[in-house]
Amino acid sequence: MYRTHNCNSLRKTDIGKEATLAGWVHVSRDHGGVIFIDLRDREGITQVVFRPEENAQLAKEAHGLRSEDVIQVSGKVAARVPGTENSKLATGDIELIPNQLRILNRADDLPFPIDAEIHNEDLRLTYRYYDLRRPELSRNMRIRHRVAKATRDYLDSQGYLEIETPILSKSTPEGARDFLVPSRLVPGKFYALPQAPQQYKQLLQVAGVEKYFQIAKCFRDEDLRADRQPEFTQIDIEASFVTPDDIFALTEEMLAAIFKAARNIDIKTPFDRLTYREAGQIEELTETAKVFGAKGLAFIKVENGEWKSPIVKFFSEAEKTALKSKLKIEEGDLILFGADKWDIACEVLGRIRLRVAEIQDLLSTSVKGQSDFDVWDFLWVTDFPLLFWSAEENKWNAMHHPFTRPKAEDLSLLDDKKKFPEIRAEAYDVVLNGVEIGGGSLRIHEPQLQEKMFEALGISAQDRQSMFGHLLRALRLGAPPHGGIALGLDRLVMLICGAETIRDVMAFPKNNRGMDLMTQSPADVDPRQLRDLSIKLAGEKKKQD
Ligand code: ASP
Secondary structure: OOOOOOOOOOOHHHOOOEEEEEEEEEEEEEEOOEEEEEEEEOOEEEEEEEOOOOOHHHHHHHHOOOOOOEEEEEEEEEEOOOOOOOOOOOOOOEEEEEEEEEEEEOOOOOOOOOOOOOOOHHHHHHOHHHHOOOHHHHHHHHHHHHHHHHHHHHHHHOOOEEOOOOOOEOOOOOOOEOOEEEOOOOOOOEEEOOOOOHHHHHHHHHOOOOEEEEEEEEEOEOOOOOOOOOEEEEEEEEEEOOOHHHHHHHHHHHHHHHHHHHHOOOOOOOOEEEEHHHHOOHHHHHHHHHHOOOOOOEEEEEEOOEEEOOOHHHOOHHHHHHHHHHHOOOOOOEEEEOOOOHHHHHHHHHHHHHHHHHHOOHHHHHHHOOOHHHOOOEEEEEOOEOEEEEOOOOEEEEOOOOOEOEOHHHHHHHHOHHHHHHOEEOEEEEEEOOEEEEEEEEEOOOHHHHHHHHHHOOOOHHHHHHHHHHHHHHHOOOOOOEEEEEEEHHHHHHHHHOOOOHHHHOOOOOOOOOOEOOOOEOOOOOHHHHHHHHHHHHHHHHHHO
């Protein structure tokens, strides 16, 4: 047996008892020959004291211990010398006086100190297994575990089945690039890693599962930003015979269970709701600007990596780059411009700043003196537009994905291209403190409507069959009305932990170039594997020619 207790369990009531502990040397101090070791395991810290007058040989051995050596100590629990108790430590009243020390493993020179704030994230990521020993990260891992467990427990209590869907799968359009995996057995063909289990979860509704969920790994090959990773985790949910209200209630109760389990926080339900149009505040802000003397207000809205704005076409690349770095422009930002005489521009932008603070509820937050993490402000945004025009691709795209259903009242507008911008979808996002944490929709379950939607998106009849034939066939075999939602687990845990990036709540994240610095991946592959594949790819090409 390696240990009788963990490093956070011995208390005053244990004084006089024998105990064996195992863990890492957190800190060691030599006070005139007496060696004090803070012994750490994942539960906490216990002070271990080697006094030469009690055991000279052992004190000598302890003298050679270095930070992060792994040791086992057995001995007697004793009261600390009066006046040296540490009230900040749960074990601060006692210490262990060992009669045995076993060095289980030594640690080399350390890449960085574990108890200091390290700003070189690349270094931290290179030694991630070491970085994860830091109490803050180990706490984040625990919270993440509790969030996942609360999710499973809650959804299980509601009759939802956890079902795994394939990782080697076929492209599903969620607005990003796919990661592709070449097939060795079917030369020239590729699997796509799932951007989301969207089609599979809908097919499970056709299969009669009725209530599905999965804590699902998703893969999107996008440019990385502060809170994006090429692989991430979703709480993915789909159900049959549901209305948006059913999904809202389920999500609200699930989030309440998660917050309770993770941080013992009671969140307020039901959440407020806003339609997408109500949430579009640019028009209102423009009106405010006019009241204070401006002729208008120019804006840039950053959405899906694109700068959406009527004025951006007048900027050179250099100007755009300068703006981006000066204003630290990121996804989701709204940049408002005023141009006029100095005093008018200042007055107008000052007023706009106040109005934005009011809309975002920043004023009341500072007045109440609360920190961001005490405020849990949830919101549903509903009735998103079904389609948006992509000037780049010169075509209509689905705002959410092509399986989202239009609102019944707007169905007829699908017959008239001019009316496309007005079509609203049964789509919703859930937002926490201004950050989108999830989104979903009711789906199209009628094959004819799905065909019509594909047509509106400019997908040819042939492509419809090759890309979505399986779905269209399934919809023809008695697909029930269904809908669902997916929540970004990493982002949710990040907000719950008060972490600054999602990397701090993932065990082995990639850096902002999509690299795992610890394993040095992506890496070259075995040249023989590559040769096998490329011979087959070349052979396939020849056949096609
Ligand atoms: N598949 C969607 C997404 O990943 C979520 C959903 O519609 O349920 O955003």
